[in-house]
Amino acid sequence: MEQIIANGLYLGAQYALIALGLTLIFSLMNVLNFAHGQMYVLGGFVTYTFVAQLKLPFIVGLLASAVVLAVVGALVEKFLFRPVIRKSRREEGTMLLAAGIAFFLDAVILLVFGEKQRGVPKIVNGVFNWDFRLVMPYDRILIGVLAIAAIVGFILYMQYSRTGRAMRALAQDRVAAQLMGVDVDRYSMIGFALGAMLAGVVGGLLVTITGINLGMGGPTSIKAFMMIMIGGAGVISGAIAGGFILGMMESIGLSVLAAYGDITYLVIFASLMVFLAFRPQGLMGKPWG
Amino acid sequence: MKRRSFLTSTVLSAVASIAFSSVAFAENPVLKIGFVGVTSGPAAAWGTSNQRSMETRAAWINETGGVTIGDTTYDVEIVSFDDQKDPKRAIAGMEKMAQEGIHYVVGPNVDDGAAAVRPVAEQNGIMYFPYAFPKELYTAPASNAILGMVASYQSGPAIYKYLMDNNGVKKVAFVAANESDPLSQRDSGSAAAKALGLEVVSDSVTYQVDTTDFTPVLLPVLQTQPDLLVLSGVAPAAAPQLIRSARELGYTGLISTETAQDAGVLMEGAGELANGFISVGGASTPELASDTMREFVDRYTKMFGEYNDESNTKVYALEYILETLKANPAGIADVEAFKTTMDGFEAPNPYMVGDAKLKYVGMTSFGQKRQVSVPLVVNTFKDGAFETLFVAQVD
Numbered sequence: 001m002e003q004i005i006a007n008g009l010y011l012g013a014q015y016a017l018i019a020l021g022l023t024l025i026f027s028l029m030n031v032l033n034f035a036h037g038q039m040y041v042l043g044g045f046v047t048y049t050f051v052a053q054l055k056l057p058f059i060v061g062l063l064a065s066a067v068v069l070a071v072v073g074a075l076v077e078k079f080l081f082r083p084v085i086r087k088s089r090r091e092e093g094t095m096l097l098a099a100g101i102a103f104f105l106d107a108v109i110l111l112v113f114g115e116k117q118r119g120v121p122k123i124v125n126g127v128f129n130w131d132f133r134l135v136m137p138y139d140r141i142l143i144g145v146l147a148i149a150a151i152v153g154f155i156l157y158m159q160y161s162r163t164g165r166a167m168r169a170l171a172q173d174r175v176a177a178q179l180m181g182v183d184v185d186r187y188s189m190i191g192f193a194l195g196a197m198l199a200g201v202v203g204g205l206l207v208t209i210t211g212i213n214l215g216m217g218g219p220t221s222i223k224a225f226m227m228i229m230i231g232g233a234g235v236i237s238g239a240i241a242g243g244f245i246l247g248m249m250e251s252i253g254l255s256v257l258a259a260y261g262d263i264t265y266l267v268i269f270a271s272l273m274v275f276l277a278f279r280p281q282g283l284m285g286k287p288w289g
Numbered sequence: 290m291k292r293r294s295f296l297t298s299t300v301l302s303a304v305a306s307i308a309f310s311s312v313a314f315a316e317n318p319v320l321k322i323g324f325v326g327v328t329s330g331p332a333a334a335w336g337t338s339n340q341r342s343m344e345t346r347a348a349w350i351n352e353t354g355g356v357t358i359g360d361t362t363y364d365v366e367i368v369s370f371d372d373q374k375d376p377k378r379a380i381a382g383m384e385k386m387a388q389e390g391i392h393y394v395v396g397p398n399v400d401d402g403a404a405a406v407r408p409v410a411e412q413n414g415i416m417y418f419p420y421a422f423p424k425e426l427y428t429a430p431a432s433n434a435i436l437g438m439v440a441s442y443q444s445g446p447a448i449y450k451y452l453m454d455n456n457g458v459k460k461v462a463f464v465a466a467n468e469s470d471p472l473s474q475r476d477s478g479s480a481a482a483k484a485l486g487l488e489v490v491s492d493s494v495t496y497q498v499d500t501t502d503f504t505p506v507l508l509p510v511l512q513t514q515p516d517l518l519v520l521s522g523v524a525p526a527a528a529p530q531l532i533r534s535a536r537e538l539g540y541t542g543l544i545s546t547e548t549a550q551d552a553g554v555l556m557e558g559a560g561e562l563a564n565g566f567i568s569v570g571g572a573s574t575p576e577l578a579s580d581t582m583r584e585f586v587d588r589y590t591k592m593f594g595e596y597n598d599e600s601n602t603k604v605y606a607l608e609y610i611l612e613t614l615k616a617n618p619a620g621i622a623d624v625e626a627f628k629t630t631m632d633g634f635e636a637p638n639p640y641m642v643g644d645a646k647l648k649y650v651g652m653t654s655f656g657q658k659r660q661v662s663v664p665l666v667v668n669t670f671k672d673g674a675f676e677t678l679f680v681a682q683v684d
Contacts, residue, residue, distance in 0.1 A: 007505045035359045052557065106329065114595070115333035116551065117526035119558035127537050135535045142502075149517075210501035213526045215330035219499030254505035262467040262495035 002134040008251035009244070011141055013147035014202060018220060019227035020154055020236065021198030027171040027234035028191040030091070034098040036199050043069050043200025044212030051120040051207075058123050058208065060251045065204035066197050073196025076101060077189045099161060100219065109214050119211035129215030141203050150201060151240060157174035158236065163185025167191050171234065226272065232285030241283055302640055305619020317355040320363035320621070321389060322340035322347075322610060325406065326396035326420075327374040327384035334525045334551065335398045336371070338599040343367045343395060343607045345589040356611050359618030365611070372397055376405035381630040392624050393614075395437065397421065400469045407431065412502060414624045418606040418661070422473065427651060427659035432628060436651065436660040437606045441474040441522065441547035443654060444569050444665055444684045448545055451568075451667070451679055453485065456543060462491035462515035462530070464507065466498050466654065471522030474547060477523055490515050500527070503534040511540050520546040525599070528566075536562040540631040543567065549599040554596045556673040563670050570601055570668040574677040577666065582640040598662065602663055604640060605647075609661050612636040613648055631658055 022036045033039075050061035064289050080101065111203040124138040132228050158164035165188045169177040203212065227246050229236025246268070254265030279285075324343055347365040355362040368389060377400035384396050389407060394417040395409070397403045403419035403426055408492035410417050410433045418437040419426060426434040428602030452458040461482050465471035472495070479492040490513035496506040510518065520531050523546045532544055532555070545567035553565040578586075585604055613627060613634055614620045620627035623678045631649045638645035641664065651660035665683050668675035 003508060004505070007502075007508075011502060011505075082518050104428070110329060110333070111666040115328065116595075117334070117529065117554045117558060118596070119529060119554075119561060127539075129539065132539065210530055211526070214333060215526065216499070216501065219497075251505050255508055258494050258509040260493075260504075262497065265497055 002130070004251050004255050005248075006134055006136055007255075008248035010055060010136070010144045010247070011250055012244030012247030013144045013151070014206060014225065014243075015227055015239045015247050017147045017150055017198060017202045017205075018224045019239035019243045020151065020233070021195035021202075022221075022224045023231075023234055023236065023239040024167075024198070025192055025195040026228065028167060029077075029094075029125055029188055029288040030080065031085075031094045032098060032225075033195070034095070034221055035076075035102040035105055035217075036195075036224055037101050037217035037219065038109070039069055039072065039196045039199035039235025040070065040203040040220050041109060041212060041214065041217045042105060043203025044207040044216075045109060045203075046200065047204035047207050047284065048113075048118045048120055048212060052118070058120070061120070062201065062204040065200040069203075070197040072200075074189050074193040076196070077192035081192065082185065082188070085131065102221070106214060106217060108219075113214070117211050117213040118207070120208050123208050130171045139208060146205055147202070150198075154198070155236065163187070163190055167194075226268075229272065229276065229282055232282030235282075235284045238282055238284035295553070311441055317362050317364040319366045320356070320358070320365050322607060323382075323386040323389070323391040323394035323415075324367060324369045324372075324396050325372055325379055325386065325394055325417075326398040326402075328369070328371040329373055332374055332398065332524050332526070334554070334599060336396065338597040339395055339398065339420070339603045339606075340367070340369050341589060341593050341597070342600040342603040345585065346604065346607050346656045348592065349585070349588055350611075354614070355501050358611070358614045361618075365607075373375075374398055374399055374402065376401045379403075379406050380409055382406075383413075383415065383417070386415060390511040390628075392416060392620075392622070393610045394418070395498050395610075398472060403434065409436065411520060416610075416624045416627055418609070420603075421470065422477075424655060425657040427657070428524070429657055432657070432659070433624070434659060435609075435631075436655075438549075438602050438661075438663060439569060439683050440654065440660075441667045442481060444547045444667070445474075445478040445519075446485060446546070447665060447681050448567060448569075449478075449482050449485055449487060449517070452543060452545070453487065456516075458487065458516040458543065460488045460490045460513070460515045461517045461519060462513055463519045463520035463521050464491075464494050464496070464510050465488070466500075466524065466527065467495040468498055471495075474573040475519075475521035478519055478547065482519075487517075495629060498524075501530065503527075503531050504538065507531065507534050507538060507540075508623050509533060509540055515542055517543045517545060520544065521617060522546075522548055524548075525554050526550050528568075529555050529563060532563050532566055534557040539585055549602055551598045551671075552674050553595070553598075555670055561672065564672065567669040568670070568675075570598065570666045570675055570677075574666060574668065574675060576677055577664065577680070578640050579640055584614050585640070601666075605661055605663050608639070609647060609649075653684050 025033045046065040046068045047061035050056045050064045084097050122139050126138045128136045166182050227242035231242030250270050311661035324340050328336040344367050350356050351364045355364045372379035379397045381421050385404040398420040400419045401483050403421035418435050420437050422440040440482045463475045465475035479489050491510045494510045550568040617630035638647050648662045650662045651658050665681040667678045669678045
């Protein structure tokens with residue numbers, strides 16, 4: 001049982017961090033960013049390039065992932081989403097654009113980084129072993145702690161910084177925020193950059209554990225959408241709760257249901273359908289504030 | 290004016306270079322060979338190594354004057370189609386090959402894709418070389434598919450027997466991704482292990498194809514304390530993570546698979562934890578590789594920046610097609626002539642040292658010669674490279 005809980009918490013921390021970026025973008029711009037998973041993959045490959053190819057320290061690779069993805073996110077918002085949102089009267093426009101960006105990034109990643117699975121050396125060696133009741137490699141513990149630290153840092157930033165307050169105002173009521181002098185374009189771009197940066201940071205963190213390959217983007221996006229559906233789209237605490245709930249369900253399911261075959265995600269999807277039938281807005285599905 | 294003349298000269302030189310390059314390319318008639326397989330997504334390494342092997346060999350042949358079949362010398366052109374591991378797209382790919390008048394296609398890479406393209410291939414007179422194991426593709430009345438590698442039900446028993454005799458393996462566990470190829474390989478592997486007298490302690494645990502954290506997946510498997518953990522049909526992207534998770538959970542037994550892997554990927558993903566991992570390889574271990582094989586690896590590396598060890602096996606299909614056509618040039622337009630030639634075909638194997646031969650096999654498994662003869666080379670991973678554990682032949 002200890003092992004199942006530890007696996008669930010570890011998975012939950014990384015899932016929550018992935019979902020945060022997605023929910024931030026959704027809350028600010030009402031955009032479902034289908035390319036979020038590809039941004040995660042790109043972040044992983046950037047860290048891989050800096051650490052495994054250029055032989056630089058892991059922290060440099062992680063920072064590079066954060067910076068590159070923030071720049072990519074800002075450019076995507078400014079030159080792609082902003083004009084589409086301005087001109088399009090239908091929400092499908094941004095959804096199609098996001099799907100197009102996902103395919104585009106897949107193609108770019110294949111061309112630049114190749115088709116192979118990539119990984120970087122372990123950043124910490126050794127395994128914590130409590131009498132085989134709880135076995136957890138130290139690098140997983142470190143990555144889990146870093147993920148939780150990043151989540152806490154993000155919450156504090158959103159809560160107490162001027163930029164965070166402006167973005168929360170935007171998420172609550174776009175028109176009112178504009179009337180109060182909030183620069184909508186500027187903070188939308190910052191929000192998108194921050195969301196993409198979070199995806200890149202998770203990719204960079206997890207490349208040390210799971211490695212990275214070009215096919216990880218789509219499934220990552222799907223899991224991120226599941227998390228924000230559980231927690232409630234556009235709500236930070238909902239994304240965190242959704243991440244931990246999904247991580248725990250996955251860990252318990254894979255252990256308890258192993259004897260019945262690969263039915264864990266079948267059970268999770270079925271549970272999600274029932275849950276959404278009763279609470280379509282998710283656990284905390286309301287705007288911030 | 291200057292600008293106008295610059296533009297004119299640029300356009301003229303571009304047109305001229307295109308024209309001259311077309312002329313150079315058109316010196317020989319072109320023989321098109323198709324590839325339909327997966328070159329994107331988690332299993333991209335399988336198809337990409339196919340495609341790049343073919344492109345490397347084709348460029349090499351063209352550079353040295355082309356391939357002479359009968360009285361005609363051809364340049365070889367590879368026409369590729371990414372089926373994204375989707376049977377519907379594999380059918381579309383095979384239809385595209387038919388529209389281009391192509392009679393010889395390498396791929397698809399997986400079971401459902403290979404099964405899906407069968408009607409298209411048979412209706413359009415296409416011989417195809419899948420890297421997929423369903424026996425019905427290769428047994429009569431089917432006759433257009435030729436297995437491009439050693440099947441898991443051929444390599445698995447050989448590996449288990451070797452490990453029983455040499456490592457005292459008694460208990461074996463299987464884990465597989467929840468999709469057709471790995472599941473069928475798990476089932477055939479489990480049956481073969483039982484037939485050999487091994488105790489199968491776990492063969493029901495599967496994982497989602499997109500799994501990235503295998504610790505929860507392996508936990509119940511390793512609690513059964515197997516001597517050998519078989520990663521059935523494992524994709525190159527998942528193998529390092531599975532090995533790493535198993536070792537980090539304290540598993541000290543043997544780990545093996547019947548699929549081809551890449552040493553660089555294993556090293557990056559699992560490092561020294563992958564030492565001792567057993568997989569099926571090709572013919573480029575130092576003991577077996579000929580000078581031609583070494584040159585192929587060198588050319589591949591120069592062309593694409595990095596070699597893929599899976600190409601040790603994937604290099605063969607194009608060679609078989611061309612050598613069989615050389616043996617009977619009528620096969621270029623008539624696949625029935627190709628089929629007739631296959632029964633008695635034999636040619637030197639350029640990629641192996643010694644007197645190894647290219648020939649079609651498969652009588653034992655399929656009742657007809659519908660498999661290329663490639664050596665069953667079983668490798669063990671050590672410090673970033675493969676070492677040959679043993680070599681066997683299949684028929």
